[in-house]
Amino acid sequence: MADAFSSPGIDMPSPTVSSRLRELAEYLAAPAAGRLTEEQRALSLGIARRFIADVAARLDPAIDSAALWRDWLRRGLPGGEPLAAACYARAEEYRWREQSARRAAAFAASVTEKVAPAEPGSADAVSPETDRAYLALRIADRRRFDGFGHPALALADVEPELFRTMLQAVAAWRRAQPGGDAAQTAECDEAVCAAIARQKDESGIDHAAAAFHQALDVMVPDAAAKAIAAQDWTALIALAAVAARRSYDAMAFALLTAESAALPSLLAPLRLDRAALAPLEASLATLPARAVGDDAAEPVP
């Protein structure tokens, strides 16, 4: 891409100029396409930053992740498109859920009378197994936030290939730091292997989603409809992902980029009434700056 700007009479651009020229070239190639908002950009960057800090800590808690981040901001982040896709998908899911949470809070504030507690034995009563599985799903979901409640990528949920790439990049950065020696290099390589092995043993949100789906058994359609009514998008995404044999992240991304007309087919395995989808359609439609793709029903690469 940079070669395209090496026209006669123009010096090789600085990284900043080069970046802006690339951005402009991409804009000129598709002027009508929507661009990232500042919020999307900041959220994705924050997610990347927390992810890199977590990867570095997993490799060795002594790594100065702040210095690593500063360095990579100057040179560019490794990970390429897989990292961008993971951060963007998580950021969009977060924006969607935050919007729903704000509206739910506004709704709760506008309700003057308290909602009556559920009667024992009503449809809200769930088996202990389902209750535990839902609790595990909530725990797995909350691992995808930092202590402030900002969105993050849980290491157990990250694609193994991306995780390996980032581990190796952090290890390479560390080896390049002054003062490193052969012993430290060997330790670093061992730490990469150990971290990869550890991730394989970890169960993340996909595992929790599968357990929740299994616990519900024939109650899945009912639970999915209730999740939509309550705007409990974590539960809906989890059930839809398992029903469609996709990962949680892939299903979240598919929903977030789906046209309204594509939602029924996307969620067909859940056997939901069309009417039950209305709150979902409304919620997605009101998400500002949402990018809708034509291939939402296709798996995310």
Place this chain on the structure above:
Amino acid sequence: MMDERIVRGRIDRAGALLSADAPLLHLQQRAGSGLGKPLALPHLARLVALAQRLQRDISRPLHTADDQSDIHALVRITPDAEGADVEISDWRPRPADPPQVPAIEDSLATPQEWAWECDQQLRLVALRPGAEAPALPADWEGRSLSELFELQPDEDGRFPVLRALARQSRFAGQRVRAELDAGRTQMELSGHALFDATGRFTGFRGVAALAEAEEADSAAPPRADPIFGSLPLSDPRFGRRIDGALRGPLSRIIATAETISGQFDGPIRADYARYAGDIAHAGRHLLGLVDDLADLQNIERPGFQAAADEIDLGDLARRAVGLLAMKAEEKGMRIDAPRTDDKMPATGEFRRVLQVLLNLIGNAIRYSPENSLIWIRVDREGDRAMVTVADQGQGIAADQQAAVFEKFERLGRTDSGGSGLGLYIARRLARAMGGDLIVDSAPGQGARFTLSLPARD
């Protein structure tokens, strides 16, 4: 860098930003929103929603960020029927390093805190430590909040978190003890309620902050198997062991009974809920007795001394009234407290004098008829500073007035209101501070208890 200005904004009922001073509007725009659109700053939006739900002013630290800086500020939200006013002060932008990107947040707002979240059954779904916070206990996931933290009752024997659970509201000041690697740690929980789109309560989210260190006596580790028989009753360790052995189980009994009484897991038969309420009440009474016995053990040991703080009896009386005002209000009683300019400098230990006044005013509330008046006056006679608590109760006959200061003396009362140790302890404390506690009363004419202490010029 701190900005002294107040940044103001106005939010409507639906959560849209109607008007805003430049810094707030700028932030809203950088988050991809604008005027007339939903507030795009998640933390602020949550606080606004909370204030609207509670319909009361709230003041909180605010943390937000755009792609250029992290912003720490204090926000005061005043809700009304149409929405809420927002006033942001102490606006501290912290430029990111390098510019153009948010700074790395490697710690919580208060690095010593834990952030936590639980579901509607108080089971923990998230627990994250600040950079300087104690390490998390192992296996916290899915454990009950009351299992991980030993809940401690407040001064009224109640548990703020359980009350909040019943009301599905925010809470603060829930004292707890946690068993950590570093040993038993005193912490304080606060949190706000979470709801889904159908208005169903889904849990709490909050922080656990390290509390101030406990007194040496109560910080002693609990004895798993106290061998009471090997210690004489007069040994201070006997009292501490009883205290440690009883407090935990009683706290759990009260917590469980309140959970049942509040019907947090769904409706139960009304008489069962009432029985559970009785159990909680009795548990609180027993806990009060444990407190009194622990106090008794402490003040009766040889060499007990109270601190000689410079205190103002008028100020302490007003504080005590503030703490018990709700109790008096429940009985329709009025307390005529010293005016704010009524000062009476004296020498005595601040918390012990407050303890005596709480006992005197608490007794007055407990034993006076509904809708009656309690008055409190401060005065000075020579080198004595005095505070008098008078009520319109049934009074005490002259031949019984000395007896009320005896241990376990309740003048034939059999209700569960007290242990019969309060006035005994109060007088011992007064005398340990170089003062005294006397009563002046007659049957049918109420009682006047006067605490005197060395006056200070």
